[in-house]
Amino acid sequence: GAVVSQHPSRVICKSGTSVKIECRSLDFQATTMFWYRQFPKQSLMLMATSNEGSKATYEQGVEKDKFLINHASLTLSTLTVTSAHPEDSSFYICSARSLPGQEGFQETQYFGPGTRLLVL
Amino acid sequence: QKEVEQNSGPLSVPEGAIASLNCTYSDRVSQSFFWYRQYSGKSPELIMSIYSNGDKEDGRFTAQLNKASQYVSLLIRDSQPSDSATYLCAVNKNTNAGKSTFGDGTTLTVKP
Numbered sequence: 001g002a003v004v005s006q007h008p009s010r011v012i013c014k015s016g017t018s019v020k021i022e023c024r025s026l027d028f029q030a031t032t033m034f035w036y037r038q039f040p041k042q043s044l045m046l047m048a049t050s051n052e053g054s055k056a057t058y059e060q061g062v063e064k065d066k067f068l069i070n071h072a073s074l075t076l077s078t079l080t081v082t083s084a085h086p087e088d089s090s091f092y093i094c095s096a097r098s099l100p101g102q103e104g105f106q107e108t109q110y111f112g113p114g115t116r117l118l119v120l
Numbered sequence: 121q122k123e124v125e126q127n128s129g130p131l132s133v134p135e136g137a138i139a140s141l142n143c144t145y146s147d148r149v150s151q152s153f154f155w156y157r158q159y160s161g162k163s164p165e166l167i168m169s170i171y172s173n174g175d176k177e178d179g180r181f182t183a184q185l186n187k188a189s190q191y192v193s194l195l196i197r198d199s200q201p202s203d204s205a206t207y208l209c210a211v212n213k214n215t216n217a218g219k220s221t222f223g224d225g226t227t228l229t230v231k232p
Contacts, residue, residue, distance in 0.1 A: 002166075034219070043224040044164070044208070093163045108154055108212075109220055114163040 003027050004096050006112035013084055014120055020080045021115045023094030030096035033077040034109060035069060038091045050077045084119045091116050121146055124211050126223035134231050139196040141226050143209030146190070152212035153185055153192045154220065157205045164208055168194060199230040 003026040013019050023033055033050040048069055049057045056069035068080040077096075081088055095109035125144050133139045141155075152171055156164035170176045170183040170192065182195040192211075196203055206227045210220040 044222050046219070046222075049219055091161075108152070108166060108169055109210075110166065111156075111163040 002098070002110040004094065004110050004112040006094055006115050008115060009113060010116045010118075012118045012120065015085050016083055018080055018082045019084055019117060020078055021092055021094075021117075023077045023079070023096065023112050025075045025096040025098075025110070028096075028098045028110075029074040030098060031074060032097040033071060034095045034097070035067070035077075035079050036093045036095070038093060038114075040091075044093070047079075081117065084117070086119045089117055089119045122223070123147060123221045124209055124223040126207075126209050126226045128224060129227040130229055131226055132229045132231060133199050135199060135201060137199050137230075139199045139203065139228055139230070141194040141196075141207050141209075141228065142191060143193065143211075143223055144191045145209075145211045145221075147211070147213060148187075148190065149213055150187075150190075150211045153183070154210040154212075155181075155183060155192075155194045156208040156210060156222075157203075158208060158225065159205045196228075199228075201230045201232050204228055204230050 005024045007022045031052050035047045036044045037047050038044050046059050047062045050069045050071040052071045052074050058064045071077040091114050093114040095111045097109050123146050155168040157167050158164045168181050168183040170185045173185050176183045180197045184193045206225040208225045209223040212220050
């Protein structure tokens with residue numbers, strides 16, 4: 001159980017284009033999903049908390065107009081990097097928090113495999 | 121002071137030894153504690169969770185929690201080269217948001 005998928009796993013794009021990353025919880029429902037960014041040899045940096053049916057909560061210093069988050073259902077959240085630039089190149093990881101009381105699932109975060117973004 | 125602190129390492133142990141990873145946290149209201157393993161280039165994987173004081177064992181892994189001293193540790197017995205990874209400590213305040221605060225991680229190398 002506790003499978004979280006991300007698509008695409010890797011993307012290369014030109015500077016100025018927008019990139020959409022999908023995060024899905026495949027076998028459980030998640031009211032909350034988290035988006036992280038990780039640069040090489042650095043720790044996870046929480047970008048935003050995504051709640052189903054409401055606006056995302058962004059961490060300090062993260063531009064909400066640049067990193068658009070849509071949490072359309074209990075199993076899907078998307079992150080769109082708008083007008084991407086080379087400095088946005090990073091490893092983007094989502095995680096999903098299971099709803100309380102779902103048998104077999106701990107009330108913790110389950111991470112997706114990550115999306116490696118390279119902006120040329 | 122960081123909310124969750126870990127020694128960055130690298131921590132190096134020989135194969136078969138016990139690896140001991142430590143984590144301290146600053147917020148006394150923290151309720152849930154997690155250890156994640158992250159291999160290079162991969163996303164974190166949950167390996168242990170602990171919620172109450174004492175020890176919790178799962179196979180070769182033992183998590184230890186001491187809320188009075190505000191530390192949580194992870195012991196890996198019979199360390200294997202495949203255990204070589206970065207280990208992240210995460211702490212929840214158990215709010216409705218369920219947001220975890222992560223430490224920077226400790227890099228463990230198990231030498232054959």
